[in-house]
Each structure stands twice: as C-alpha cells, then as structure tokens.
Amino acid sequence: MLSLHPDLRMRSVKNGDGRTVRFLGREEKRDNRRILYLFMDRPIAADDTTRFEFVYEGEIARENVGLFYVTAGAEWYPTPVERKRSTFDLSFRTPRGYAFVATGDRVGEVPIGDTIMTRWTVTRPTRNVSFAIGPMERYEFGTDRKYPVEIYFSEQLHVNLGPALIANGLTVGRHMERQVGNDLVEALHMFDTEFGPYPYERLRAAEIIAFHGEAFPGFLHMGYPTWVQTDVSGTQKVFRAHEVAHQWWGVEVGYATxxxxxxxxxxxxxxxxxxxxxxxxxxxxxxxxxxxxxxxxxxxxxxxxxxxxxxxxxxxxxxxxxxxxxxxxxxxxxxxxxxxxxxxxxxxxxxxxxxxxxxxxxxxxxxxxxxxxxxxxxxxxxxxxxxxxxxxxxxxxxVYGSQLPEYKLRSSIEQSENGDYVVRGRIEPRGVDSSFRMVVPLVVELETGARVYRRYLVTDQRYDFEIAGLAARPEKVRLNPFEAVLAKVDQ
Ligand SMILES: [Zn+2]
The missing domain is CATH 1.10.390.10 (Neutral Protease Domain 2)
Structure with missing residues (x-):
C-alpha cells in the first residue's frame, strides 16, 4: 500500500524485472492523498528487497503571484502509507531561469538545453523530502558561524506585492531575507548548543506561497507571512525558530504514533x-x-x-x-x-x-x-x-487528561515583635476533580528587591501556608510566578 497526492496520476508500475505490476488507486479525500494498492505476483517477505519503477504525472507545484508552491508537500512521490525512514537519491530537471532547492546534499548538476539537471542525496535516513522552485534569489547568512544558512527569497516579488499588502493593512518589512536569516542562524546555533549537535552542514530555507511551514532534514518550507513583516509580539520569531527546532524534534527524534x-x-x-x-x-x-x-x-x-x-x-x-x-x-x-x-x-x-x-x-x-x-x-x-x-x-x-485548574490566593503580611515579617495565606483550587494535584510556586517580593520562593503541593484541599522570619518588608505575594502552571489565578 502506497500513498500519493491526489493531484498526481499513476501511469505505470514495473517491478525490478521490468514486468508490469497491476495497481489500484483510491482517493482518500479526508487525508488528501491517493492510496495505491499494488498486486504482486508473490508475497514480499519482511527482509526482502524489491525494486519498483513508477511513472506518474500531474501538477506538483502551483504558480501563485510569481512564486510556486509545492502543493503536494511531501506527498509528491509514492511512499509507504506508514512512512519509514529511508535514504534518497533524487534528480530534478528544472527550467534554468528558476532557483531550485531540495532536501539533501547537492551533489551534481548537468545543463540540458535550457534546463538544468541537479542531483540531491539524503544519506541520513529520514521520513520526508521536498523541494522549492521559483524566481528566487539565494542569500547566505552565518557564513562565519558553525552552520551557514541559505535563504531562497524574492525581494522583487515582495516589492511588487507591497501595494497590495499595504491596501490590506499589512506593513511590509525591509530586507526580510536578513530578518528571517538572522533568526534562523541564531536559533540554529542556540539549539545546537542546548540540545546537541545539528546533524547537517547547513540549513536551507525557501519561501512558499502558503501560511504554514514544514521542516525537512536540513531544509525548510516557510509560508509567506513570515517574509512580510517581523511583528513586535514575537510570533514570527517563534514561527521561524519552531521550524528550525524541528530539525531536533520531528526530523531527528521522531514520534512513535x-x-x-x-x-x-x-x-x-x-x-x-x-x-x-x-x-x-x-x-x-x-x-x-x-x-x-x-x-x-x-x-x-x-x-x-x-x-x-x-x-x-x-x-x-x-x-x-x-x-x-x-x-x-x-x-x-x-x-x-x-x-x-x-x-x-x-x-x-x-x-x-x-x-x-x-x-x-x-x-x-x-x-x-x-x-x-x-x-x-x-x-x-x-x-x-x-x-x-x-x-x-x-x-x-x-498529557492524557483535559482538566485545567484555577487557584484563588488570599494573603496577609504582619510584622512580629522582633521586627521580622511573616506572610500568611491560603490557596484554594477550583474547577478540578478531587484527585487533581499540582506543585505551584509562590513568590514574595521584598522591598529590598529580593525574592523569596516557595513550592506548594496543592491538592483538592485548600492549602494554608506561612512564611516567617522575613528580614525585609514584603511588598507583593504572587502565586504562580513565571506562568509555572497552566492555570488561572485570582490574586
Ligand atoms: Zn511544527
């Protein structure tokens, strides 16, 4: 059983001996893919190696405002329905006038008339590969760092798009390739330090005319909103770094189900x-x-x-x-x-x-x-x-449950006879079952600027606490500092 994007039509399947293999295609609209059943003349054993040659056709990239979007994502080639990690050796023949970038190492290129044939290999077993094509410029950032980042982006296209975006209330950033490039370089090196070595020599990223991003080994598809403007709230920085982080989580460390x-x-x-x-x-x-x-x-x-x-x-x-x-x-x-x-x-x-x-x-x-x-x-x-x-x-x-707690905090501050301060308070949980419990931190901010932290195991019962012996006057008592718990707090 294989899957393929529904825009693509399988023309023929042959086995290693060059003999035709019968197949049946069934569209699964819900999953946006075509399931192909191959009828073999003999069963394939678990450790058997079998070769197939597929001939299929269709539109896998659609032109929009001068850029192409790979509509088929990672479904542009026939793959087992349960995607397994594998290596890839890919050759693409594309028009000369367009930039082309794919997953893997670019190991060769041959000009053929007004087209160019490039070859890409992926030697580290991986689940998904894809590519990008369009009238894009190639930029390089972080060339003095451990891993350079290549950006495929068309500034001219964005200049042309500018008036339309402004008419829709969108401000257009300048030199977006630099802004995106900077976030990719910095996130890549930070994660390399914090999580462990990045497994490739470089990272490539191409703009796609879509809203989403998708990560492939050493290669990113990044939807166009992130190339229009860097917002002040940080969501675009987060979007860019999210796609980079998939190199560690998703691409390298996969998930079982x-x-x-x-x-x-x-x-x-x-x-x-x-x-x-x-x-x-x-x-x-x-x-x-x-x-x-x-x-x-x-x-x-x-x-x-x-x-x-x-x-x-x-x-x-x-x-x-x-x-x-x-x-x-x-x-x-x-x-x-x-x-x-x-x-x-x-x-x-x-x-x-x-x-x-x-x-x-x-x-x-x-x-x-x-x-x-x-x-x-x-x-x-x-x-x-x-x-x-x-x-x-x-x-x-x-992870397996659906409850969300709310806590109510009431506290008072008193000075004792020896001049020390004492904070007394009560934490009351709400909205959760009696079995729910959570470790909730609390902070007392003193007038000196010092902070005193405590952690309390709050169950379904109200929790009374006392923090004595504070040498300076407390100014504020706050439950759940640094949003330590996914909870609402009334305080
Ligand atoms: Zn993601």
Whole structure:
C-alpha cells in the first residue's frame, strides 16, 4: 500500500524485472492523498528487497503571484502509507531561469538545453523530502558561524506585492531575507548548543506561497507571512525558530504514533519560546505564554461550575473535530508547550534559579532517540529520572487528561515583635476533580528587591501556608510566578 497526492496520476508500475505490476488507486479525500494498492505476483517477505519503477504525472507545484508552491508537500512521490525512514537519491530537471532547492546534499548538476539537471542525496535516513522552485534569489547568512544558512527569497516579488499588502493593512518589512536569516542562524546555533549537535552542514530555507511551514532534514518550507513583516509580539520569531527546532524534534527524534506527535510539535514550539526568551527577554516569552493560556482556557464553553477543559494532548490530530476546529494546534502545540514549561518550572532550582536539570534532560532525550522514534512513555521515564519522582499523576493530568485548574490566593503580611515579617495565606483550587494535584510556586517580593520562593503541593484541599522570619518588608505575594502552571489565578 502506497500513498500519493491526489493531484498526481499513476501511469505505470514495473517491478525490478521490468514486468508490469497491476495497481489500484483510491482517493482518500479526508487525508488528501491517493492510496495505491499494488498486486504482486508473490508475497514480499519482511527482509526482502524489491525494486519498483513508477511513472506518474500531474501538477506538483502551483504558480501563485510569481512564486510556486509545492502543493503536494511531501506527498509528491509514492511512499509507504506508514512512512519509514529511508535514504534518497533524487534528480530534478528544472527550467534554468528558476532557483531550485531540495532536501539533501547537492551533489551534481548537468545543463540540458535550457534546463538544468541537479542531483540531491539524503544519506541520513529520514521520513520526508521536498523541494522549492521559483524566481528566487539565494542569500547566505552565518557564513562565519558553525552552520551557514541559505535563504531562497524574492525581494522583487515582495516589492511588487507591497501595494497590495499595504491596501490590506499589512506593513511590509525591509530586507526580510536578513530578518528571517538572522533568526534562523541564531536559533540554529542556540539549539545546537542546548540540545546537541545539528546533524547537517547547513540549513536551507525557501519561501512558499502558503501560511504554514514544514521542516525537512536540513531544509525548510516557510509560508509567506513570515517574509512580510517581523511583528513586535514575537510570533514570527517563534514561527521561524519552531521550524528550525524541528530539525531536533520531528526530523531527528521522531514520534512513535500520532498520539506522540506532541514530542515533535510541542517540543518545537517550546524550543521556539526558549529562542524568543534568549532573543527578546523573558517577559516577551511570558507574554506569549499568557496568550496561549488564555486561548486554552477560552476555547471551550463550559457549564458554570464544571471547570475549564481542553482536549487531551495524547489525542494528537484527533483533538480537533468539526466542532473544535483549532484544537489540534491549540492542544498539541500550545498546551504541549506548556507541559514542557511546567516540567522546566518544576526542575528549576528556586534558590539559585539554575536550570541544568531541564536542559540536561532535553540533551539526553535528543542523544538517546536521535534517528529513532520516541513515545510519550519514553519521555516520561526520562523526566521521572530528572525529577526523581513518579510522574504518572503529571502525565495523566496534563498529557492524557483535559482538566485545567484555577487557584484563588488570599494573603496577609504582619510584622512580629522582633521586627521580622511573616506572610500568611491560603490557596484554594477550583474547577478540578478531587484527585487533581499540582506543585505551584509562590513568590514574595521584598522591598529590598529580593525574592523569596516557595513550592506548594496543592491538592483538592485548600492549602494554608506561612512564611516567617522575613528580614525585609514584603511588598507583593504572587502565586504562580513565571506562568509555572497552566492555570488561572485570582490574586
Ligand atoms: Zn511544527
């Protein structure tokens, strides 16, 4: 069983001996692909090697405003329905006037008339490969760094598009290739340092006329909005870094089943937030996390008193349905990113603010599962080792579950006879079952600027606390600093 984009028509299939193989094609509209059944004259054993020659045709790239978009994404060649990692040796014949870039190493080119034949090899087994073609310029950035980044982008096209974009209320950035190139170079080197070595010599990125991005080994498709303007809120930086981070999460470390897809999407999303934190500061990252939190909390209309809910991350693409359209992105990307943020918050040393445990965990995850597919359970086992405790409760609530907690904090400050200050307070959880529990940090900000942190295990019971012996006057008591828990707080 093979799959192919429905815009493509299979003409013939031959086996290694040159004999015709009968096939049947069935379109699966829902998955936007064509399933091909091949009728073999003998069964193929598990360790057999069989050769096929496919002849198929159709439009795999569509022209739009002067650029081409590879509509078939990674479905432009016949692949087993369950994509396995494999190596590739690809040759493309393209018109000379267009820039052309594909996945892998460009190992040769031969001019043929007014066309050019280029050959690309992918020697590290991988799931998906693709290409980009169009009237694009090639730019290079980071040539003095460990890994250079190649950008395929048409500034002239954007100059032509400018008036139309402005008419639609969009401001157009200048030298977008530099802005995108800078984020790709910086994110690439940051992740290389934080997660482990990037496996390729360079990274290539091409603009596509679409909204989304898609990552292939050493190569990115990047939708046009990110080439129009860099916004102040950081979402474009996050979009760019997200696609870069897929080189580690998704391309190198794969995911075992659709239920584990958050290991690719949420990890890429949280890595991108780490990049935003490094580039624009912690407050930019926290502002975006708060937006994610509000989106997650507001998605469901819930009955009064039943508490907020959001789909389970482990549902993967099934988190969205006709009634919950945006849920795949919201749950798998954003709530998933929060899961990593919560683990990071649980691992941070609140006395020193040291974060080695969290980053060591990510490094070990990458080192262990490079070139393989990991499951949520694999990751849980690792997280348990780094936190030194069983995390069934955590994964049950946040990855397999749908509850979202709300906390109410009330506190008072008193000065004792010896001049010390004492903070007393009560934390009340709401909207969750009696079995729900979470480690929630609290911070007391003193007038000296010093901060005193505590972590409380809050269950379904109200939690009373006391922090005594504070030498300076407390100015503020805040529950859930740095959005440590995906929760709403009334304080
Ligand atoms: Zn992604």
């Amino acid at each position: 659709y239920r584990d897809q958050w290991l690719s999407e949420a990890f890429a999303e949280y890595s991108a937030l780490l990049y935003l934190q490094a580039a624009d500061g912690t407050s930019s990252m926290l502002d975006l996390l708060r937006e994610y939190r509000d989106d997650i909390f507001s998605v469901r209309k819930y009955l009064f008193g039943s508490g907020a809910r959001s789909g389970a991350i482990a549902l993967g693409y099934r988190a969205h349905s006709s009634e919950t359209e945006g849920d795949y992105n919201l749950v798998v990307y954003k709530k998933g990113a929060f899961v990593l943020h919560m683990l990071r918050s649980m691992m941070i040393d609140l006395d020193t603010m040291e974060e080695t445990r969290f980053f060591d965990m990510l490094r070990e995850f990458y080192a262990t599962y490079r070139g393989r597919d990991a499951s949520t359970h694999d990751f849980q086992v690792l997280a348990e080792r780094y936190l030194g405790e069983d995390l069934d409760w955590f994964f049950d609530q946040w």
